[in-house]
Amino acid sequence: MKLLELRGLRCDYGGVPALRSVDLDVEEGEVVALVGANGAGKTTTLRCTSGLVAATGGEILFGGESLRGRPPHAIARMGIGHVLEGRHLFPHLTVLENLEMGAHRRRARAGIARDLAGVYELFPRLAERSRQQAGTLSGGEQQMVAIARALMAEPRLLLMDEPSVGLAPILVRQMFAAIAAIAKRGTTILLVEQNAQMALELADRGCVLELGEIVARDSAEKLLRDERVRRSYLGVE
Numbered sequence: 159m160k161l162l163e164l165r166g167l168r169c170d171y172g173g174v175p176a177l178r179s180v181d182l183d184v185e186e187g188e189v190v191a192l193v194g195a196n197g198a199g200k201t202t203t204l205r206c207t208s209g210l211v212a213a214t215g216g217e218i219l220f221g222g223e224s225l226r227g228r229p230p231h232a233i234a235r236m237g238i239g240h241v242l243e244g245r246h247l248f249p250h251l252t253v254l255e256n257l258e259m260g261a262h263r264r265r266a267r268a269g270i271a272r273d274l275a276g277v278y279e280l281f282p283r284l285a286e287r288s289r290q291q292a293g294t295l296s297g298g299e300q301q302m303v304a305i306a307r308a309l310m311a312e313p314r315l316l317l318m319d320e321p322s323v324g325l326a327p328i329l330v331r332q333m334f335a336a337i338a339a340i341a342k343r344g345t346t347i348l349l350v351e352q353n354a355q356m357a358l359e360l361a362d363r364g365c366v367l368e369l370g371e372i373v374a375r376d377s378a379e380k381l382l383r384d385e386r387v388r389r390s391y392l393g394v395e
Contacts, residue, residue, distance in 0.1 A: 161186040161221060161315055161346050162207065168215035169202050169370075176202045178370035179216065184315065189337075189347045191357035191378060193391050194367035200350040201243060203367065204317045207348070208240040209233040220315070235263060239313030243320040243350075245304040249293025253284050256292050256303050260310030270310070276343075277306035280336055298329040305336065315346045322353055334360055354391045358382050366391065 160183050167180040177199045184190045192200050205211040207218055209230035218225040225233055234240075248256055257277065261270045278285040281302040287295060292303055301321060308316060321337065322330040334356055341347055341360075351357035358364050358378040366374040366387060374387065381387050 159186045160184070160219075162348065163219040164203070164207070164216065165219070166216035167203070167206060167213055167218060169199075169206050169211060170214045175370055177206070177213075180367070180370070180372055182365055182372060182375075184346060184348050186314075186346055187344060188362040189341045189349060189360060191349045191351065191354070191361035191364040192367055193351070193354040193357060193364060193387075195391070198367040199370040200367055201319055202370075204240065204319050204348065204350060207233075208238055208317055210240070234311060237312070237314035238317065239308035239311050239315070240317040241304050241308045241319060241321060243323060245300045247292040247300055247303055247307075250291055252289050253292055253295070253303055254288040256307050257284075257310050260307035263311070269312075273310055273312065277309055280309075280339060281306055298325050298333070301325065301333065302336070305340075309340065309345070313345065315348065316340065318347060318349045318351070320350060320352055322351060322356070330356070354387075355382075358392075 162184040164180050164182040167177055168175065169177040180203055192203060194200055202211060206213045209225065209228055213226060220236060220238060248259065257274060283299055284302055284306060287299060292300060295303065305321065322333050325333060330353065338360055349357055349361065358381055361378040364376065364378045364381040365372050374381065
């Protein structure tokens with residue numbers, strides 16, 4: 159089942175096209191990696207999907223329903239979580255309070271407690287830091303909070319924008335292991351990631367975005383073997 163469908167998606171910034179015509183599908187239960195050079199429009203694609211940036215053309219369908227014109231909070235309520243690049247935590251709130259903010263629209267306390275236990279299982283460090291202010295955490299720990307907060311909203315689709323940016327190599331591996339575990343639990347993921355190699359190794363399918371248009375799409379396995387993709391995006395000669 160197609161959970162997310164982007165059809166001819168366009169977006170302009172001050173009259174300059176950021177997305178020219180993006181066509182992209184994400185099937186329920188899969189991980190799709192969106193790769194491309196800086197400035198290709200990857201972040202804009204995610205922001206249009208979650209309503210943070212208004213699309214100027216095309217269509218965005220989630221579960222068959224149009225998202226065009228809906229405010230971000232309404233889109234989040236429909237089941238789309240967005241882990242923004244840069245984390246965007248509430249720095250003066252504790253880890254626990256940040257996670258509770260992710261679940262603010264939910265009323266079933268038993269379900270919230272269950273999911274809180276689930277994110278602590280996924281990120282044990284957060285259980286240890288639950289009473290600590292989020293702004294005092296390391297960069298890797300803050301990224302864990304950002305992902306866990308999004309999971310507390312029970313998303314059907316998780317948009318992830320550069321989850322490994324600024325992290326040490328050992329933390330990058332841990333972060334990707336956590337993303338794989340989230341996918342295994344059944345959450346659908348659209349992943350934008352600077353480390354295209356690791357993103358495609360994790361993903362079921364991949365799409366290559368270039369100057370606001372999808373120029374290649376295939377199984378992640380085939381894209382990893384594609385010579386043009388290897389030269390342009392994986393740094394392989």
